[in-house]
Amino acid sequence: MKKMNKLIAFVLAGAISFASLAGCAGNGASSATASGSASGAASSRKSEASDTLTYAQGAEPRGLDPALVDDGESAKVTCNIYEGLLKYDKDSTKVEPCLAKTWDISDDGLTYTFHLQEGVKFQDGTDFNADAVVYNIDRQLPPKVTKDMSYASFVYSSVKSAEAVDENTVKITLNSPCTPLLKNLAMVFGAPVVSPKALKDNNNNVNQAPCGTGPYKFVRWDKGEDIVLIRNDNYWGDKAKCKNVVFKFIADNSARVVALNNGEADMIDGIDATVVSQIQSAGNKLYQAKGMNTNYMAYNASKAPFNDAKLRKAISQAVNVPELVTSLYQGYSEPATSVLPTFIGGYDKSITQTAYDADAAAAVLKAAGLTQVHMITYTNPRPYNTVNGQALAEAIQGYLSKVGVTCKIDSYDWTTYKSKVTEGDYDICFYGWNGDNGDPDNFMSLMSVDDPSQNVARYKNPEFNKLIAQGLSTPEGDARNAIYTQLEKIAAEDNVWLTISHAQNLCGYRPNIHDFYYHVTGDVPLAGVSKD
Structure with a gap:
């Protein structure tokens, strides 16, 4: 892999250099010159630009190992490098074949047999086969699973074992029926299949050296700047339409808009209402779709003061959520x-x-003597909160000041913030969830898992957890839906979160970009995107 990357970097040197300076053909490749060689060079650079997609996002990925990351910024990159046994339909979370071409489920729901695509290679040239699938699953099951594999429990909590029946057949045996298993196996976290050789060569951590079977392969990562991918010309499926992809990291919303309007980026995300007119007036396009997400404020229920449900309720009463959502998101999010x-x-x-x-809130808080809370938040935009966590925290701070509560706010970049949340030194934190698979368990289990990077409220309720387990094993239908409705009621009555909004998916893109879409899960598959 290292030798291959050196060769790729050499071949792409001109293209990457140009992409970082110009980004797209719309700016003009060079000034006019009478020199034939200069004209030819300009033409060559223009050609390279038209074969390079530049996507600007609001924060840097935490890593590129699908078992070791759980953030959307990482997923936008990894979904182009890796694949799982299954994938989602373009317009929904309906499951489709991917590295598994067919599958069978036993009558008791405890055995899933997957029949694999043949002749598939990992990007390091090694074979994809049943042993590779088993290696990836075993990696995330006890006793090998590690604490930093936060999605292992989501994807594989019901899995007892995985075995290779033959080179192209895998059998997964469950401890108990798991209705969302197929959807889980299409997720961009935990489920993608990584080259076993790459894992062995990198001490079980490919955050800096990703290697999958997908349509693009990794070239380099310049920290704080960008990640560069190149088309996988040995890809087993339809080849990517553009040769190169550059993911640029631009934290400021307005700076990303400038990059789009100047042609330094072809696509941008993290858009809020204040920049929509700037994007469209510059002749660029707006991608707009209903989002599968929830933006919320979580109380730390593991310690005082918010181990008291009455005080959680009082703080929630102090915030006018519909007013807040209208003010902050101006029609591009709806109150949750x-x-x-x-x-x-x-x-x-x-x-x-x-x-x-507010009056009831003030009375309860005064009687309890609660006059100050410690909030932590993030500084970058998120798919569920396009204005960023700092702006949201300050808005909540304003409401709480009216009921006699002072807020101390500590703000961090996204990567640091994830660590701070895990440490748990806060009364209130701001978070959100972009659904991974369209299943209600994917949302509601966030209040039952032990992992503090997921269950940021640190909420523990045996009745709630019992219903979560029941929902996992109940077949799809009205009876299963009723379980999740009951879970919703418990969460609302206990005021585990202050639910704030459901955001639309908003992206801006250049008019010469075709077939771009932002999947409902928050993934950004770019293999089918072309550029004039």
Whole structure:
């Protein structure tokens, strides 16, 4: 892999250099010159630019190992490098074949047999086969699973074992039926198959040396700047339309808009309402779709003061959520009346969160003597919160000041923030969730898992956890939906979170970009995108 990367870097030197300076053909490749050689060079650079996609995102990935990351910024890159046994339909979370071409499920729901694609190679030239699949699953099962594999429990919690029946057949045996298993195996976290050789060569951590079977392969990562990918010309499926992809990291919303309008980026995300007109007036296009996400404020229920549900309720009463959402998001997010987005099974419109009542909040907080809280938040935009966590925290701070509570806010970049959340030194934190697979368990289990990077409220409720387990094993249908509706009611009554909003997916892109889409899961598959 290292030798291959050196060769790729040499061949791409001109293209990458140009991409970082110009980004797209729309700016003009060079000044006019009478020199034939200069004209030819300009033409060559223009050709390279038209074969390079530059995507600007609001934060740097935490890493590129799908078992060791859990953030959307990483997923945007990794979904172009790796594949799993299954994948989602372009327009939904309907499961489709990928590295597994077919599968069988036993009558008791405890055995899944996957029949694999043949002749597939990893990007390091090694064979994809049943042993590779088993290696990746075993890596995330006890006793090998590590604490930093935060999605292992989401994907494989019901898995007892995996075995290679033959070179192209894998059998997965479960401890108990798991209704969302197929959807879990299509997720961009935990489920993608990594080259076993790459894992062995990199001490079980390919965050800096990703190697999958996908349409693009890794070239380099300049920290704080960008990640560069190149088309995998040995890809087993349809080849990517553009040769090169550059993921640029631009934290500031307005700076990303400038990069788009100047042609330094072809696509940008993390857009809020304040920049939509700038994007469209410059002749660029807006991608807009309903998001599968929830933006929320979590109480640290593991310690005082918010181990007291009455105080969690009082703080929630102090915040006028509909007013807040209208002010901050200006029509591009809707107030969240539940944890679940409205189109996910288990959503029930009769569920309501704690209503705004500043007077009642002030009375309870005064009686309890609660006058100060410690908040932590993030500084970058997120798919569920396009204005960034700092702006949201300050808005909440304003509401709480009206009921006699002072807020100390500590803000961090996203990578640091994830560590701070795990450490747990806060009364309140700001978080959100972009659904991975369209299943209600993917949202509701965030309040039952032991992992503090997922269950940021550190909420523990045996009744809640029992229902979570029941929901996992219940077949899809009304009975299963009713379980998740009940879980919603418990979360609302206990005020585990203050649910704030469901955001639309908003991206800007240049008019010469074709077939770009932002998947409902937050992934950004770029293999099918072309550029004039």
